[in-house]
Amino acid sequence: MKSIGFCKVVALIASTAIVSSASMASAREIAVIVKTVNSTYWQNVQKGAQSALKDAPGDQLTFQGPASESAIADQVNMVENAVNRHVAGIVLAPSDPDALVPVVKKAWEAHIPVVVIDSPLADSGKGFYQALLSTDNVKAGQLCAKALIDRIGSTGSIAVMSYIAGAGSEIGRVGGFTDYIKAHSSLSIVGPFYSQSQMATALNQTTDVLTSHPDLKGIFGANEPTAIGMGRALEQSGRAGKVVAVGFDGNEDLQNFVKNGTLAAIAVQGSFQMGKLGLETVVKLIDHQKVAKQIDTGVVLVTKKNIDSVDAKNVLY
Numbered sequence: 001m002k003s004i005g006f007c008k009v010v011a012l013i014a015s016t017a018i019v020s021s022a023s024m025a026s027a028r029e030i031a032v033i034v035k036t037v038n039s040t041y042w043q044n045v046q047k048g049a050q051s052a053l054k055d056a057p058g059d060q061l062t063f064q065g066p067a068s069e070s071a072i073a074d075q076v077n078m079v080e081n082a083v084n085r086h087v088a089g090i091v092l093a094p095s096d097p098d099a100l101v102p103v104v105k106k107a108w109e110a111h112i113p114v115v116v117i118d119s120p121l122a123d124s125g126k127g128f129y130q131a132l133l134s135t136d137n138v139k140a141g142q143l144c145a146k147a148l149i150d151r152i153g154s155t156g157s158i159a160v161m162s163y164i165a166g167a168g169s170e171i172g173r174v175g176g177f178t179d180y181i182k183a184h185s186s187l188s189i190v191g192p193f194y195s196q197s198q199m200a201t202a203l204n205q206t207t208d209v210l211t212s213h214p215d216l217k218g219i220f221g222a223n224e225p226t227a228i229g230m231g232r233a234l235e236q237s238g239r240a241g242k243v244v245a246v247g248f249d250g251n252e253d254l255q256n257f258v259k260n261g262t263l264a265a266i267a268v269q270g271s272f273q274m275g276k277l278g279l280e281t282v283v284k285l286i287d288h289q290k291v292a293k294q295i296d297t298g299v300v301l302v303t304k305k306n307i308d309s310v311d312a313k314n315v316l317y
Contacts, residue, residue, distance in 0.1 A: 027058060028088035030282055032275070033078050034065040035095045035118070036197065040251040041224045041271050042093070044317040045117070048275025049091065056283045059088070069164055069197040072096045079103040083110050089282035091275075092129075093118040097168040101125035113285035117278045118269075119168030131281050133295045135269045137169050140299045141176025141222075144246045145184070147265045147301060148218045151244045154185035156217035159209045161202055161230050162192040163223045173248070174222055190216070195226045202229025203236075210237050217244065224249035227266070231257040250302060250316040258304055268315040270297045 032049050034042040046063045053061055062082075066074035072095045082090055083106050090107055092114055094100040101124055107114050108128040117133045148158060158181070162174050174192055181187050190213055195202035202221065206229060210216065219234075221227030227247030231254070234240040240262040247254055250268035257263040274297045281291050302312045 027060060028286065029060045029062060029085075030089045030091065030279060030286075031079075031082040031087045032061060032063045032091040032279070033075065033082065034063070034093040035069040035075070036067065036071075037063070037065040038067060039197075039224055040317060041249050041269075044271040045093070045275035045278075047317075048272035048277075049279040050275075051272075052276045052279035052283070055280070059283065061279070062087075065093075066095070069095050069167070072099050076100060076103050080106065083107050083112060086110070087112060089286045090114045091278040091282050092116055094121055095119075095164065095167060097122040097125075097166070097171075101128070104128045113282055115278050115282045115285070117274050121168070130285050131291050131293060131295065133274055133278050133281065133297055134169070135299050136296050137172030138176035140248075140267050140269070141173040141178075142180040143299065143301055144173075144220055144248065144265075144267050145177045145180035147246050147267075148220060148244060149181070149185050149187070151264055152187075152217045154187060157188045157190055157213060157215065158218035158220065159190040159206075159213065159216055160192040161206055161209075161219065161221045161226050162194050163197045163226050165194050170222065177220060177222070187218075192222075195229060197223060197225050199225040199229040199232075202226040203233045204229075206230045206233035207237060210234070210239055210243070219243055219245045221245065221247040224251055224254065227257075227263070228253045231262045234262055255302075255307065255316055258302060258307055261304070265301055265303045268300050268302050268312070270299075270315050271317060272315075273297050 064078045075095050080103050104114055104125055105128045114129040115131045116129045164170055193205045221230035245263045247263050247266045250266055254266050284291050300311050300315050306312050
């Protein structure tokens, strides 16, 4: 009887250990760290990531980002803290291609899988993350340039309102735009001007550009807060609809600018999809499944004509 009782105790202890182990294994933290929490674009990425949790029961998501995209040191600290608390995986939208490399290397050394979204790391960091999910920003920039040329022709001057100099997405997006303009037109380019992803800064910069360049034919706003500031400056100056404007991203403000003709078009990334696929990809990596190294999450050019289409509604937020 004592022997049977002892066996029962051992079995109970073993059973408890298995349950505890399973509970611990299922309570995996996945850190989603974006460029800033103060943007509907990144909030839509968060919604996408949260939606993917339905297929990852037990996993926990933490969502962080600095107060602004230019607070690069704050983002580095967030990634470092995630590594130090031994999260199961990281989904990262790096604000700077170089500054984030050392801390992503720390994650790699700690065997924590990293999925990079939106903007690439520098080439020196390519070996330290397992997947990149992003818009092909060069192609997206080219799409915006073509949209502008189609509407204003190939002569005159245009302005480029950009955001963070040196950010991976900015390099591809604005580079693709300006290269296409130079290759396919005789348009002269004013700028780029860098708003630091601050709407108020973009508004003031655009107002100054419109004042100093009264013959400006077109203007490009390269991300959400910059394009919003640009649109407001056009409206306040009475130049809305007179200067052909193309923006980037697709929140409610930008949709309204398209509907009322302030913006001729907006290039909209699949931000929800980026968050959803980012989380799904890191879960696969945690579970030791193979994933593609690079995934293009696409872009849709939205105009007044197609804003109510299925394709547009799938990306607008």
